[in-house]
Amino acid sequence: MHEYSITESMLSMALEKANEANASRITRINLVTGELSGVVSECVQFYFEHISKDTIASGAELSFEMKPTRVRCRRCEAVFSPNNHDWSCPDCHEAGIEIVSGRECYMESIEVE
Amino acid sequence: MTVKVITVGEDILGANEEKAKANKSRLDKHEVLTVNMMSSPGAGKTSLIMSTIHRMKEKVRIAVIEGDVASSVDADKVSEQGIPVVQINTAGGCHLDANMVESALNSLPLEDTDLLLIENVGNLICPNAFVLGEDRRVMISSLPEGDDKPLKYPAMFADTDVVLLNKIDLQPHLDFNTDAFKKMVTGLNSDVIIFPVSCKTGEGLEAWFSWLESAVKGKKDR
Ligand SMILES: Nc1nc2c(ncn2[C@@H]2O[C@H](COP(=O)(O)OP(=O)(O)OP(=O)(O)O)[C@@H](O)[C@H]2O)c(=O)[nH]1
Numbered sequence: 125m126h127e128y129s130i131t132e133s134m135l136s137m138a139l140e141k142a143n144e145a146n147a148s149r150i151t152r153i154n155l156v157t158g159e160l161s162g163v164v165s166e167c168v169q170f171y172f173e174h175i176s177k178d179t180i181a182s183g184a185e186l187s188f189e190m191k192p193t194r195v196r197c198r199r200c201e202a203v204f205s206p207n208n209h210d211w212s213c214p215d216c217h218e219a220g221i222e223i224v225s226g227r228e229c230y231m232e233s234i235e236v237e
Numbered sequence: 238m239t240v241k242v243i244t245v246g247e248d249i250l251g252a253n254e255e256k257a258k259a260n261k262s263r264l265d266k267h268e269v270l271t272v273n274m275m276s277s278p279g280a281g282k283t284s285l286i287m288s289t290i291h292r293m294k295e296k297v298r299i300a301v302i303e304g305d306v307a308s309s310v311d312a313d314k315v316s317e318q319g320i321p322v323v324q325i326n327t328a329g330g331c332h333l334d335a336n337m338v339e340s341a342l343n344s345l346p347l348e349d350t351d352l353l354l355i356e357n358v359g360n361l362i363c364p365n366a367f368v369l370g371e372d373r374r375v376m377i378s379s380l381p382e383g384d385d386k387p388l389k390y391p392a393m394f395a396d397t398d399v400v401l402l403n404k405i406d407l408q409p410h411l412d413f414n415t416d417a418f419k420k421m422v423t424g425l426n427s428d429v430i431i432f433p434v435s436c437k438t439g440e441g442l443e444a445w446f447s448w449l450e451s452a453v454k455g456k457k458d459r
Pocket residue numbers: 276277278279280281282283284285311358359403404405406407434435436437438
């Protein structure tokens with residue numbers, strides 16, 4: 125939904141890290157995004173090409189690792205992927221869960237020259 | 238040229254979180270209880286803010302930040318009540334961020350404020366990812382939206398402190414299952430407080446007002 129601001133923050137973070145390492149070019153940016161983060165990779169890609177144009181990240185490849193939603197049962201601690209209509213525990217049927225993965229939106233690493 | 242891998246491992250929204258912390262400590266210094274109000278469009282954020290102002294303004298000094306995609310209709314309503322209000326137009330943007338709130342804080346009389354209500358942009362996805370510096374998160378979900386919203390927007394329901402289930406006056410016209418809704422919400426969030434309310438009839442609002450009043454008091458007594 126807010127890919128433009130995500131892309132801006134992501135680019136400035138990558139440039140800062142590359143700069144700290146005295147790199148002359150960023151060739152790849154490895155990102156991890158969760159299913160629940162609402163980040164649409166195609167949109168990030170589109171904005172990135174636009175706003176990275178005059179930077180050392182121009183032409184860098186963006187890689188997205190998509191994390192599926194995983195939740196943990198508060199009673200028996202089973203970890204499972206909820207289905208669309210039912211988030212209760214498949215083992216003990218408890219309704220109480222906590223989200224353990226799916227919200228991610230971070231930069232794992234960058235590759236530079 | 239050799240390629241080098243630099244491990245980063247940082248949240249993309251880390252800069253927003255830093256800024257939110259700065260907002261928070263500024264608001265803490267002035268003992269302003271700050272509430273981030275989030276919902277889908279039309280669930281009743283402005284109606285709730287207006288009811289809260291009417292009921293509480295004699296006792297509690299209120300200020301408001303209105304996030305809106307383009308118009309100032311919501312801010313105008315608040316302003317008519319003599320309440321300090323700052324309108325943030327996000328120019329099509331789908332959420333408020335800590336930076337926008339920081340500049341809004343510059344135009345508010347923080348030293349004369351006990352309660353700051355922030356109406357976020359109507360949207361159930363991204364406001365959740367952008368902390369603003371708030372003390373409490375309040376979600377408004379309304380009956381016409383259907384009782385399956387918690388399954389569609391689980392992260393939002395998991396992270397909120399309060400759910401105001403609004404428009405309960407419409408129950409006779411809808412097949413909204415309140416028990417199923419509550420069960421899903423508490424399933425996602427064991428600490429949540431749910432207040433079924435109607436801004437139209439006033440039903441249930443007293444419970445919300447007293448919760449808010451004790452939260453304001455709690456901030457002063459820290
Ligand atoms: N029947 C009924 N209608 C309500 C209630 N609360 C609000 N409304 C109506 O719902 C509509 C939207 O209310 P708002 O308070 O403007 O909602 P909002 O969340 O601020 O909307 P946006 O700012 O556009 O996202 C208005 O027409 C209100 O009169 C309620 O409890 N019952």
